[in-house]
Each structure stands twice: as structure tokens, then as C-alpha cells.
Amino acid sequence: MAPVTTLYASLIALLFLALSLRVVAYRRARQISLGDAGDPALRARIRAQGNCAEYAPIGLLLLLLVELQSAPPVALHVLGLLLLAGRVLHGLALSRHPHPMVLRVGGMILTFTMIGLAALGLLLHRLI
Template identity: 60%
Template sequence: MLNVTSIYAALIALFFMWLSGRVIFYRRKNRISLGDAGDKSLLKRMRAQANCAEYAPIGLILLALIEMSGAPAFAVHLLGLMLLAGRVSHGVGFSASPPRMGARVFGTAITLTMILLSALGLLVHSLF
């Protein structure tokens, strides 16, 4: 069982549901059923949701592989926290009005750092 990865997968899924809810409720409130209708606020919400959907899966796959490879629980937690903090920071910063560029940049940086560290760790572990 992937006990540690399961925690972060569940938390990121809940955050993704929050991002999705923001899109859905905004669409219903403003009667926009398809596309963004040129509405910049809706577009920001849609992109925040899509960005999470683009980066979270690879991060969670890598996290699961790290855990399955026998990495210490603290290392898996650290990587999981990086992924969660990165996705939340980016999603909130990106969809805020006005956007919080510091949060967005931090979120992107910490997410990409987590992906890079995980990929390198798996390569080193697998090759040596």
C-alpha cells in the first residue's frame, strides 16, 4: 500500500475539486456553457484548473514510484509536501484577481523542483 502517496493524492484531488468547483459555479452564475466567452476571470479559473491537471499526475506518479522504491517516509513526505504546496500556491496565485505572481512563480518552481528531484532520484536508484 502506498500510504504516504495516498495522502498527497487525496489532498491534491480535493484541491483539484475546489478549482473545478470555481469554474463550474462561475460558469453557472454567468451562464457560460462552452469555452470562456472572452471572460478573462473564467479563463484564469480554467487555466488554474488545467494547470493542476497537467502537472499533478506526473508528480503523483513519481511520488508513488519513489515510495515503491523504498525511499524513507520522510523523503516521500517532503516530496509530497513540495508537490502539494506547489500546486496550491500556483492555483491560488494564478486564479486570484489580480494574480499573485509571487505565489504563481513559487508554485511553479517548487512543483518543477519536486519533479526534477524525483526523476533524478529514481534514475540514480535504478542505475546504481
């Protein structure tokens, strides 16, 4: 049905799960139930997880829509890899202290590039 989107959705779901487990493990180790208790390391882990939750769904939705428009597989994989790599780089950046800005910025550039290319491609496909 949508094999390329299924592949990237599965990989990004595993990434999200890993980011979530890092938050849970840190909370358990520090006995922090709610919020971040002013702990900058926990705050960074929460933001890494939250940022993935904020950007991955729109990227995956756009990838699915592009796939449903019968885009060439190579285009789908380029978009999927941009999204996956962007989310991995961003998650890695927020998982380290201090945050390596090159990874964080690189992750956002890749994610924004994927979202922009997919959105423009869909728009042009509809208008032309």
C-alpha cells in the same frame, strides 16, 4: 500499500475538486456553457484547474514510484509537500486578479523541484 502517496493523492484530488467547482460555479453564475466567452476571470479559473490537471498526475506518479522503491518516509513527505504546496500556491495565484506572480512562480518552482528531485532520485537509484 502506498500510504504516503495515498495521502498526497487524496489532498491533491480535493484541491482539484475545489478548482473545478470554482469553474462550474462561475460558469453557472455567468451562464457560460462552453469556452471562456472572452471572460478573463473564467479563463484564469480554467487555467488554474487545467494546470493542476497537467502537473499533478506526473508528480503523483513519480511520488508513487519513489515510494515503491522504499524511500525513507521523510523523503516521501518532502516530495509530497513540495507538490502539494506548489499546486496550492499556483491555484491561489490564478484565483486572484491580478495574479500575484510571486505565488505563481513559487508554485511552479516547488512543483518543478519535486518533479526534478523525484526523477533524478529514481534515475540514480536505477543506475547505481
